[in-house]
Amino acid sequence: MAAPIATAATTAAEYQSAGEGKKNSAKGVRPICIPHIVVALAGNPNSGKSTVFNRLTGLHQKVANYPGVTVEHKTGYAVLSSGGERKETTPARPMMTADVFDLPGAYSLVTRSLDEEVARDVLLGRMPGAARPDVIVVVVDASSLTRSLYLVTQAMELGRPVVVALNMIDVAAATGIEIDATALAGTLRVPVVPMVARKGKGIDELRAAIVAAERAPAPSRLWSLPDAVEREVANVASWLHEQGGVRDEAAEGEAIRLLLSPPPTGGAFSLTSAGENGPDGADLDDFAAAARADLADAGVPLDSLEADCRYAFIARTVERATARPRRYVVSASDRIDAVVTHRVFGPLLFVLVMAAMFMTIFSFAEWPVALITSLVEWLAGMADAAFMALHGRAVAAGWIAATDWLTLKDLIVGGVITDGVGAVVVFVPPIALLFLFIGLLEDSGYLARAAFIVDRLMKRVGLHGKAFIPLLSSFACAVPGIMATRTIENRRDRLVTILIAPLMSCSARLPVYVMLIAAFVPPALVIGFLPLQGLVFFSMYLLGMAAAFAAAWTFKRTILKGKSPPLILELPQYKMPSARNVAITVWDNTLRFLARAGTLIFALSILIWFLKTYPRVDEAPYLAAFGPEPAPEQVETARQRAAAAQLEQSALGRIGRGIEPLFRPLGFDWKVCVGVAASFAAREVFVSTMAQTYVLPADVDAGSVTLIEKIRGHLGHDRGAVPAVTLMVFYVLAMQCLSTLAVVKRETGSWRWPAFMFAYMSVLAYAAAFAARQIGLALTG
Amino acid sequence: MPRTLDSLHVGESCTVRSVRGDPLTAQRFREMGLVAGASVRLVRRAPLGDPMELCVHGYHLAVRGDDARAIEVDASNTP
Numbered sequence: 025m026a027a028p029i030a031t032a033a034t035t036a037a038e039y040q041s042a043g044e045g046k047k048n049s050a051k052g053v054r055p056i057c058i059p060h061i062v063v064a065l066a067g068n069p070n071s072g073k074s075t076v077f078n079r080l081t082g083l084h085q086k087v088a089n090y091p092g093v094t095v096e097h098k099t100g101y102a103v104l105s106s107g108g109e110r111k112e113t114t115p116a117r118p119m120m121t122a123d124v125f126d127l128p129g130a131y132s133l134v135t136r137s138l139d140e141e142v143a144r145d146v147l148l149g150r151m152p153g154a155a156r157p158d159v160i161v162v163v164v165d166a167s168s169l170t171r172s173l174y175l176v177t178q179a180m181e182l183g184r185p186v187v188v189a190l191n192m193i194d195v196a197a198a199t200g201i202e203i204d205a206t207a208l209a210g211t212l213r214v215p216v217v218p219m220v221a222r223k224g225k226g227i228d229e230l231r232a233a234i235v236a237a238e239r240a241p242a243p244s245r246l247w248s249l250p251d252a253v254e255r256e257v258a259n260v261a262s263w264l265h266e267q268g269g270v271r272d273e274a275a276e277g278e279a280i281r282l283l284l285s286p287p288p289t290g291g292a293f294s295l296t297s298a299g300e301n302g303p304d305g306a307d308l309d310d311f312a313a314a315a316r317a318d319l320a321d322a323g324v325p326l327d328s329l330e331a332d333c334r335y336a337f338i339a340r341t342v343e344r345a346t347a348r349p350r351r352y353v354v355s356a357s358d359r360i361d362a363v364v365t366h367r368v369f370g371p372l373l374f375v376l377v378m379a380a381m382f383m384t385i386f387s388f389a390e391w392p393v394a395l396i397t398s399l400v401e402w403l404a405g406m407a408d409a410a411f412m413a414l415h416g417r418a419v420a421a422g423w424i425a426a427t428d429w430l431t432l433k434d435l436i437v438g439g440v441i442t443d444g445v446g447a448v449v450v451f452v453p454p455i456a457l458l459f460l461f462i463g464l465l466e467d468s469g470y471l472a473r474a475a476f477i478v479d480r481l482m483k484r485v486g487l488h489g490k491a492f493i494p495l496l497s498s499f500a501c502a503v504p505g506i507m508a509t510r511t512i513e514n515r516r517d518r519l520v521t522i523l524i525a526p527l528m529s530c531s532a533r534l535p536v537y538v539m540l541i542a543a544f545v546p547p548a549l550v551i552g553f554l555p556l557q558g559l560v561f562f563s564m565y566l567l568g569m570a571a572a573f574a575a576a577w578t579f580k581r582t583i584l585k586g587k588s589p590p591l592i593l594e595l596p597q598y599k600m601p602s603a604r605n606v607a608i609t610v611w612d613n614t615l616r617f618l619a620r621a622g623t624l625i626f627a628l629s630i631l632i633w634f635l636k637t638y639p640r641v642d643e644a645p646y647l648a649a650f651g652p653e654p655a656p657e658q659v660e661t662a663r664q665r666a667a668a669a670q671l672e673q674s675a676l677g678r679i680g681r682g683i684e685p686l687f688r689p690l691g692f693d694w695k696v697c698v699g700v701a702a703s704f705a706a707r708e709v710f711v712s713t714m715a716q717t718y719v720l721p722a723d724v725d726a727g728s729v730t731l732i733e734k735i736r737g738h739l740g741h742d743r744g745a746v747p748a749v750t751l752m753v754f755y756v757l758a759m760q761c762l763s764t765l766a767v768v769k770r771e772t773g774s775w776r777w778p779a780f781m782f783a784y785m786s787v788l789a790y791a792a793a794f795a796a797r798q799i800g801l802a803l804t805g
Numbered sequence: 806m807p808r809t810l811d812s813l814h815v816g817e818s819c820t821v822r823s824v825r826g827d828p829l830t831a832q833r834f835r836e837m838g839l840v841a842g843a844s845v846r847l848v849r850r851a852p853l854g855d856p857m858e859l860c861v862h863g864y865h866l867a868v869r870g871d872d873a874r875a876i877e878v879d880a881s882n883t884p
Contacts, residue, residue, distance in 0.1 A: 132836040168864030171838045201863070285832060327828055331835035335843070348863070357865075361849075361858075370852045476867050480853035483869070489856075590830045590872035591856055592837055595865040 061238050062155045063102070063122045064147055066179055067163030068172055069129035070472075070596040072191040075221040076163050076230070077126045078608050085126075097142070098126040104231045120235050125157065128510075131171070131592075133178040134285040147182050148274055156184075159237050161230070163189045166196035166203055166218075167597055169346065173338045174331075180214065181245055181277025185237040188216045189230055194223075195597050199355045201348050208345040214243050222602050242273045247337030249280075249329065252322055256283060256315045263311055282312040283319070284330040357469075357597040364473050374477050377470070378496075385457045385500065389531070392453040400449060404441045408433065439633035447629040447706050448622045451501065454531040456614045458500035462493070463609035467601035475593055485573045486580030488512065488591050491521045495572070498528035499565075502764045503621040504613055506771055516584040520576050522771065523781055526764050527572035529565050529756060532707040536755050537564055539711050544748035560749075568756045571788065620770075621763035628705035628762055635676040636702070636713075641669050671713075676701060690754065690793045691747055703760040710755075746800035753796040758789035808880065810873040811857070813847040819878040820844055826875030838862045839876060 065080075067073035077085070081100025105120040127143040134140070142151065149156025162179045164172040180186050190205055209216040215233045219226030248254065260279035320326055363369050411433035419426045465471045471493060479489030490512060498505030505525045512518040529537075541557050548556045646662040646669070647654060654662065671677050680698030687697055699710040759765070765778040772778070813819060821843045824831040838861050839845070848858040848865060856867045 134832070134836070165864075168862065170862035171864055174836060174838070199863075327831060328824065328835060328841070331832070331840050335835075335838065335840045358848075365849060365851065365858070367852045472867075476851050476856065476858070477853075479867070479869070480851060480855050483855070489867075587827075590833060591867065591869045592833055593856070593867040595858060595867055 059120045061104075061120065061122045061158040061234075062125070063234055064125045064127055064157035064160050065163065066127045066133075066143065066147070066160060066175065067129060067189075068131050068165060068168075068175060068594075070469075070594055071129070071163045071165040071172060072221050073126065073129060073163040074608075075602065075605055076161075076189055076191065076219070076227075077124060078604060079221055079224060079227045080231070081124055083608075083611075097128065097146075100124045100126070102231075104235050120238075122234070123155075125154070130175065132175060133182075134281060147179070147184070148278075158184070159187060159234050160184050161187045161189055161234065163191050163221075165596075166190050166193045167199060167201065169196070169201070169203060170335075170338055170342050173341065174334055176212070177245075177247060177334050177338065178277070180212075180243040181274070181280065183242045183273025183277070185240040186214045186243050187230070187233045187237050188212065188214055189221070189226075190216050190218045191221050191226075192597075193218050194220045195599065199597075201346055203346050205345075208341070211341045211344055212243075212246070222599070222605075245276065247333055249333055250324065253283070253319060253324060253329065256319055260312060260315055264308075267307075280330065282308065283315055284326060355597065360598050361473070361595070364470070365476060370473075370477055374474060377465070377474075381461045382499065384461070385454050385531070389453040389457055393450050396449045396453070397446065400441060400446045403445075404437050407441055408437045411437070434637065435633075438637070439630045443629045443633045443709075444626045447709060448618070448625050450708065451531065451617070451622070451625075451706070452614060454500050455504065455617050456610050458497060459504070459610045459613040460606065462497065463606035464601045466609075467599065467605050469596045469598045472593060472595050476595060479591060479593075485576040486588065487517060487520060487576055488588065489593060490591070491517065494521055494525055495528055498525040498530060501530050501532070501617065501621070502526040502528070502761065503767050504617055506764065506767050507616070507620075509771070514589050516580075516586050517588055519772070519777065520579045520584050522768055522777070523579060523784070524572040524576050526759055526761065526781070526785065527568045527575065527757065529568045530707075530761075532761070533564075533755055535708040535711050537561055537752060539714070540748040540752055544745040560745075564752055564756050567753065567792075571757055571792075575784070575788070620767060624763045624766055625706050629709070632676065632702050632705050632709070635679070636671055636674045636698075638675060639673065641666060641673055671698065689797075690750055690790070691797055692751070696751065700754075700758075700760065703755075704762050706763075707755065707760055746797060746804060749800055750793050750797040754789050754793040756789075757785060757792055759785035807877045810845065810859075810868075810876040810878050811870040813845075813857075813878070815847055815849055818844060818846040818881040820881055822877040822879050824876050826872075830872060831875065834868075834872075834876065837866060838864075844881065845878065 065073055065077055067076075077098065077100060080102045084102070085098050085100035100123075102122045102124050103119075104122050125146060127146060128140070130140050130143055132140075133144050133147070145151040146154050147157060147160060160179050160182060162172075162176050164176060176186070176188055188208070190203065190208070193203065196203060203218070205216045205218045215237060217226055217230045217233050219230060221227065249257065257276060257279045260282055261275040264275045264278055316326060325332075364373060411429070415426070415429055418424050418429055424432070462471070465474070475489035475492050477489075478492050482489050482491055491509075493511070494505045494508040496505075497508050502525045505528070506522050509518045509521045509525070512521060538561075541560055545557045545560050550556050550559060643663065643666040646666040647659065650658040650662060676698055677694070679701050680694045683701065684692070684694040684697050687700070692700065695714070699713045702709045702713045759782045765782060768778040768781055769775055807822060808819070810819070810821075821839055821841055823841055824834050824839060843861055846860045848860050850857050851867070854870075856869045857873060859866045859868060
């Protein structure tokens, strides 16, 4: 990928230098190749960086992965200048396009997490497979200018032209802060573009500033350190220069980082190599350590020096460029927060928001799911009809044998469409709805408040309030939940969160709970008004949460022991969520889910279809049992019996029988075991597998027997709800999802953690289900 | 014995004197603007008493009381 971009950029430079020579005959010059540059977008979290990215690139964006690291980043394609002939009012502009890298949000470029290391390596052009950016755009939140400029000063030391996108000037103005962008640009000596990205204001100006900056020299450092330190910085920089591997313009910035904020574990280049010709990490550490020791001996406060000096410069800069109110202005945000984080109303509102979210996901997802399901059925019907219509011709033409044609039909209609596509698409509505909510809550600023409110509870099990968001997503599906753990900077905390995420009851378990509760829990009222079925349902969710917190508590004290980093949580100003941002969040995450989990669920569903379809069972003897001319109901009964026999004798049925002894202590018979085994594609498959397995033994009018009645008849209603509760407890806690395991493998880089996850959850599920059964049996006598 | 940030009352302002404790934690705090001389106000505490919401350099930052104990402050003489 790097090569063509580099070529394009070179061509761009060539074209421009050629153009300069004949400035006055611009009309005659035609671009041979459209100039194409690489732009990196950096900024603090909540600075509106994603909004700027979305505005610059529209939907021309994709999620990419650097080779060898699991950090994802978004890249997009942007047209910076659409080109145009010279007119009376506007000069001729060459067309220019760009690849835009959206870097992970960060407050500082000092690297402590993998995300930050990657961001820094990309900016320095050290990331293999990524071209070095030609221009760095730093998105700045105008309402917290001082803090945002910290990152700006760091970005200015990377040896590339910098453009400051001064975003959210409307929010700043609302709190009485007026920023003089020209004065700011004058002090920083880099272009500053005032913007309201949310409303699209300033985007054209930003594009123009990027085009102009592409040929600008790298900015120079404007703040200074004490003389003794400056001497050492120069020393280290020239050493780096001699050793090669670090570009000259960036050497000074690198030297400052090595001297004043060395990476904690040693090994400045520990996560990604500096390139084949770069300096040896160990040598570098030794050299920097010696210089640090000298300075420390001289009494220089190394730890606080960099931040103190940068902020001293920033304070002067901000003083010059802004007019702020004399008194503290109580903003709209403050007034909202007085209620949202209020001692009483805060938690109340939190519970209401969460409850509303789940109710909506579960009830609103129902009708699109039903719609999609009937669409899949319709598609299957059409495919079936098409196969039957072509049957005669295909066989007559001698293309294929008649039986093979029918087998092919079964594979396409039953395996691919009904089971494969059917299993994947039912996930789409709940996941899209989940991200609609998360997008709205995040974009408005509420999600940070939610983390603020629950932090005290999360702290009890050793986690941060920030871990709340991945866990919340896991209620829809653990796959996006686990991917959302990337925002957790500490590796151990991130692993703990990943390990407990699948204990949150995901939307695939929902149909299992619904079926079992409808079949076994009587629709009675408890204490006069509480529906028993609802209570059981809710307690399954609670059980998952309780198990998750208990597991987190245990892991933090045993295998993943260690101090958590401090909670540093910005509470951004409330904003009206932007429809555009939310739509892109929903679209992106749904597609990502389909790519990550959907493909696997699809493949596995087809595999399970094969396992349950072969070896084949003939329907004929079952039909023959009803005599030569069976009634339509009898045909139906015969079909169902054949289907049940089919499943029993299939490979899947044999697997079910094989694992039955293992599950006998839980009271699961081989049919339930078949359902458990089939759940590995997606848990909700349990319901349809049960539908196929259970046929009533007696000659009942098949048409009136619902699935629920079948299962009730089989699991044994005399035991009350005990078998169903045992099974539900098992489903709450068991790791039965291959997609989740695959995502954990991806995110942690080895099979060790998914194997551990599978092991601990299986043991937990088995033990809890066994206990539930014993208690249930004791209670029911 | 100097005062530390966690002892602030809601609505009270102070000036940061120094950030001590674990070097990495301290550096994170400094990067967020909690440097010597910075003015900090405790806006409110979370419903369960912790974390605390600070206003520093005009933006709002939540930190835990345990971590705030490492930040030494001087009471501001603002009215």
